Amino acid sequence: MNRAQAFVFILMALVSLGSSGTEMVRVPSGQLLPFWMAPVSKTEKTNSPIEVSSFQAMKYAVTVNEYREFLKKSPGWDANHISPLFADKNYLEGWSQQQKNPTSPVTNVSWFAARAFCEFHGMRLPTVNEWEFMAAASEDKKDANKDEIFLRRILDWYGEPRGESLKSVGHIYKNLYGLWDMHGLIWEWVEDFNSSFVTGESREDSSFNKNMFCGGGAMSGADKENYAAFMRFAFRSSLKGNSSTWNLGFRCVK
Secondary structure, eight states, rough: OOOHHHHHHHHHHHTBOTTOBBBBBHHHHHHOOSSEESSSSSSSEEEEOEEEEOEEEESSSSBBBHHHHHHHHHHHSSTOOTTTOOOTTTTTTHHHTTTTTTBBBSSSOOOOHHHHHHTTTTTOOHHHHHHHHHTOOOOSSSTTTTOOHHHHHHHHHHOOOOOOOOOOTTTBBBBTTSSSSSSOOEEOOTTTTTTOOOOOOSTTTHHHHHHHHHHGGGGGGGGOOOHHHHOOOOHHHHTTOOOOOEEEOOOOOO
16 A cells, blocks of 8 residues: 555545544435424424435444543533533432443433533534434334334333443444444433423413323324334423433434
């Protein structure tokens, strides 16, 4: 290999990395069928496809080791210094136990902290649409939201009891885009996690937010068979920006 070829090889390798040195995967542009049918009028709803532009995403969720390195450079985000405005009492709970497996995904991290990590590395959290788009892909399908086996696998994971520790990243499955563990390892933060909330501005529409998350509210979903997606939207809407929980982590995009 001559110098020119070596330079091209190194350049191509660097392109696939984020500013933190993390391996990135290019997610192509495409269309996403929205889970919620947007009301057009009192009697009509639409679920027109959403256009998703191409972006890069971390191949794996952020690991304990990566977050530990971030804390060394940003001590204001460690559990002893962080403001309660940015993290609840569960923030980094069990941190010493987490560090026993540095390649496992970091959890018990708030939305504010996850955003800070991504911004520190010149990236950001994915939007709901971006996350749902890349997570819809199975090992061999771009959109497996109609695949009963794929959906059942997700629901079975949702029903699993809490274990003593999380597995390392890269141990569940790799989807068609080359992204690991979009389901089956942890839940993941998104930038607009609370965007499903609808605030009523009049008596006419003030009941919509309440009905969306009751049993009958699920019927407003565009895909009534995809209960796994409904559970994700309901879970996200139960969170606050300073929430931290044992199975909630994140990955960055740009």
